[in-house]
Amino acid sequence: MRSLHTIAFSAAMAVAALVATNAAAAQEAAPQTPMASAVFGAFERGDGILALSLGTSVPLGFFNPTESAFESPNSAAGFSFSLSYTGFLSERWGLAGDLSGDFIRTVNDDQLFIAPLALRAVMAFPIGAFVIAPSAGLGVAISSLGNYKHVDPLFKAGGTFLWKASSDMSYGLNLYANIIPQIMTEYPENTRVGFFLDATLSVAYHL
């Protein structure tokens, strides 16, 4: 563990030094470049980001439309992963697709698995080496518990905070809410709207 910390600290220091060096070099270079340079945004049309994210999925609760009541989650936070691809349509706007999986434990230690598959619209706000990218989208969620599974619509909204460590790679913090209306037709009293929060860290490759 100590060596991990050391590596992480060294990497952070190296990245910080690299950023400082680049900034200093840019400052030093500025007077030597009399010609006005072109301004590049963080992204441009045609850019793509492939991100692998790992973290936790927190069940926030369930809405029971039959009784118009919000019910407690009655389950524990679990594991979450996702593979996302964002294709930029312009410097600011992108379209993202997610393949995700959330594993949540019930009070009896059974496993609720949810696979949210979403298509999102992404808006990117670059701030220096950082990018804030709120997004929202729609999709489907496959839920499975025991021998049963169900496919439901999905609304996904949230944001990604990216730190662009190099031109090829970024690290990110993702916070997304998954809202899943699980509509049961055979047993309508079992209809619920599920609210889940995915908090993940990601490594993103710029393609």
Next chain:
Amino acid sequence: MNVRRHALNTLSILAVVAAAVALTSCAEDPAGIFSRVVNEKPISNNMTKALQYSSPSFVARLGDSYYAGVGVFWAKADGQANWTNEVTLPAAFGSATVLAGSGTVVGGTMYVLFTDSLTGNGLGVWSTANGTDWTKVAGLPTDRYIRSIMAANGTLFAIAANGRSTSDAAAYSIYYLDGGSFVASSIADSAAIGLPSSVAYVSGSYWFAAGAALVSGASAGALSVAATEPPSGDSSYSGVCAYDSGVIVSTRTGYLHYYDGAAWTSAGPFVNAKDKVFSLSEPTYVASDKVLLVGTNMKPRGSSDTPPVDGYLEFDLSGGFSAAIAPLAAHSIVSDATNFAASLSGTSITSMPSFDLGGGKRRIFALTDGVGPWSNTYENGAWGGWVRE
């Protein structure tokens, strides 16, 4: 172009996945998924860890304690949270590890069939009135293998085979307890019957489910292969219980047959969601709730025929037994959909003994293959739901 290609690729992948998902069949469970998560209650608070993955063979109640054969002999007194195997066994066993394969209580006395775990040799049937002082019951032959004991109408029966095999090819004998020792009945070394698995008494007759045959008789000593059998020709009998003025017989081919003393009524075969036929275990009729409970078991019917399992089937018999009876999907009489889904759904159940505890309190056990014993208690006017023992 690149942008368009990326976007199209993304969309294509999602479209394919969504289409695949949409085409997947998703039958709804009566408990739901999110609703089940919300409604689940803990079912393992008083679980005995050592029994979690066990396959109990019997549970009996003597006095204020339950006794069980789960490999060795276990006991649990009322008010205790856990089962213990630190029980008093017959002194004759010494330090040997003995298995308790079969047991029952008749008239305030518990009878248990013990086997030496090392040699596999039978150690006989022993009786106790208090759980600590044991007496060996005499009268059983020494040249036969005692398979099990069972009771009905206050009479204890012992099943003996002429070989170690439990196959239906063996010849079986039925003994009954008369006074203080076993006596041979008229079923002696009979190859016409299979291994008797359960007994019921109703309307003056004993009924045994015995493999491919039913055995009946007006007295414990005068038994014979039943003259009447269900007309369907379905004869893999797995259990029998008393109901109303007759008996309900379950089969390994998914049928329930009811004999009211004059004619047979057959229902089934009962199947799972994929139309695969269940193998039914010994039925239990809980008269106070007018409910019939029948476990589904995974005992292979052939080299390539392992039946599906899904806990137990629950039938509401308040309207009587008919050929059209169907199991309740929500298991709503002694449990509910959420409790069943979180507990016994998907398990193999060999038997479901029930006990009237007096004072309006009763308890049913579910003895499973590999996931231990479970119980469900009725008190204060309601069933509490299945919990792990």
